[in-house]
Amino acid sequence: MAFSLRSRVFHHVWLWIVCVLFTVDAFYVPGYSIQSYKKDDNIPLLVNKIYSDNTQLQYAYFELPFVCPATGKRHHDSKWTSGHSLSLNLGEVLRGDRIKNSDFEVNMGQDVDCAYLCSKVVDGHDIKWAQQLIEDGYITEWILDNLPGATSFVTVDRKRKYYAAGFKLGYKDYDMVTGKPAYYLYNHFTMVIRWRKAPGSAGENGNRVVTGFEVYPKSVNGGSRNETGCSDNLDERQDPLLLNIRPNNTDLAQQYPDSSYVPEVKVDLNQISTKIPYTYSVYFREEHEIEWANRWDLYFSDQTESTSTHWLAIVNSIIISTILGAVCIIIWVRTTSGDTRVRGDGLLEDARFAIRKRVDNKSSGLLEKEGAVSAEDEVPDDELVDDVTSWKLLHADVFRPPPFAGLLAPIIGSGSQLVFMIASLLALSCLGVVNPSWRGGFVTIGIFTFFFAGGLSGYLSARIYRTFGGTDYRVNTLTTALLFPGLLFSLMFFLNLFTWAQSSSTAIPFTTLLALAFLLMIVQLPLVYVGSYYGFYRTAPYSHPTRTSSTPRHIPKEPLNAAWYTRNHLLLSILSGLVPFAVLFIELMFVFKSLYLDKSSYYYVFGFLSIITLLLAITIGETVIITLYIQLCAENYHWWWTSFLTGGSSAFWIFVYLNWYYWTTLHIGGLISSLLFFSYGLLACLVYGLATGTIGFLCGYAFMRKIYSGVKVD
Structure with missing residues (x-):
């Protein structure tokens, strides 16, 4: 009766959990609610970092010496001043994010044809670094209403628009006179913010939501500008802003009028000074086709095209798995059919040696004479030899503890943690809990699920360790808790030495490393200890169906003509x-x-x-x-x-x-x-x-x- 009651209670609880999981919005579960804005409300524009597909080094945007520094100004109705660092989750820090509030003034519904930001004076060293970043194809990441600023593209048939997150820092061209590379920096940013009415009662009250954030950068020379600092005739074609650290080619050509070769002149980078003016424009455009819940779809540019490829991968996997499954069924039938009774007195071993002797005699030609082979001496076929001399003979040794058993048990324990972590991440991602809108959520959830699976790791490791005959569970516990995380931590610290030297945001802050070590000590180690204690003392070791002999069996050496996979x-x-x-x-x-x-x-x-x-x-x-x-x-x-x-x-x-x-x-x-x-x-x-x-x-x-x-x- 009690068992039936517990079963019904468990059934109802499980049904309730399933119902909750299937009724939530599958894409925005993490708690990121819809943010709506009234007209003229300030929308914080956040700057993050620059990154490139051609390098693994990232840099915080405000740490670039050629961009406008934060002034500490507070926007209208904003709770943050510019330069304020947002609190980041663990995953964001590990992926190199450095998000701060900016000086860009963006208010809902207010179009700005041109606004002056600042003029930054840089020397030759800063220009040279900017050239190198442009050469490496660095991308700038800004964030508005949790959407990354995007470069907009249109498909070839012009039927569909899609986004690529970020926009380029500048572009590279070639000098028409010298034919050498010329680098141009983007210093004017046209932002197009797409919006629609907020769903529900908020929309009826005039609130709006952001459905798109597009950035169109432009390089504008710092020539003719009005009193506001903006360039005159911004909409017309203008000369771009050249990042130049070479002397004027025209002056050199005048010095050598009759020569086709203009010599290089060594330049002192400290003597070069260039002023870079920064301006921006903001335009709001109403969008009717894209719902707020689907605003990330434009970033998944290859979703439709690649679906067939993903299904091809699944079909390929099913075919491979089916073929291997058929082989396993054959093996299973062979091992379970027929007589599985073996003798423990060596009779089966004697039969094996007799069979091998007859096989050797046949191969040497001793039994090839007519009438020399009796019915008892007929050489059995390969299947019979395999059946008599195969896995059944190993019943007394097959569960013998392996060499380095004290290492295998902790490895299996750490592996079980990783299996739990991967399964949890995939499940939460399929449910929409982990998604692109939760920046850094994938790494954060992965780390915490790994640490909190320490109990499972300790239990499995200790029970396997005891099954192998281990006696010192404390050593096994420490090895399980520290082996893989210690190796991971050491490698990360070693690599950090190089990224710290490059002043890259890829480097993990020292305080974050201390926080990870703290989590390891207060979460991982105690949970592994509890799991190890329960697995070692509170549960019996795994039982085996056959007894292990005291003397290890000799493993026969395979002949040279045997198949390679048996040797x-x-x-x-x-x-x-x-x-x-x-x-x-x-x-x-x-x-x-x-x-x-x-x-x-x-x-x-x-x-x-x-x-x-x-x-x-x-x-x-x-x-x-x-x-x-x-x-x-x-x-x-x-x-x-x-x-x-x-x-x-x-x-x-x-x-x-x-x-x-x-x-x-x-x-x-x-x-x-x-x-x-x-x-x-x-x-x-x-x-x-x-x-x-x-x-x-x-x-x-x-x-x-x-x-x-x-x-x-x-």
């Missing part, structure tokens, strides 16, 4: 990683494009990625089962590490693909950027390898327990 199990594990990699490859191209090739785009297809991830986990389990069966047929019972390495081996191929992608597709230059690219790429592959290796280990363990549960020892 080199490490190579077999690495090559088997190609199968899961083939499942992930197509979707991986979209992920790499969003991360490296087009940082202004957003990866949005988490529904497709979740399906691919599920198929990937199934494929990994199937690959591990096939690999372990091949290893058992070779009478090698060291399968523990093989299952983990086979499951995580696709990380090796992802890193190989990452290198190929770097050399053939990307244009990342500079030692520091390349170091950051490969280091963080290696770290991502390590995270992936730990997670998939843990999945492979658990699948392999379940397979071994299942097939040996039917083996009966006489």
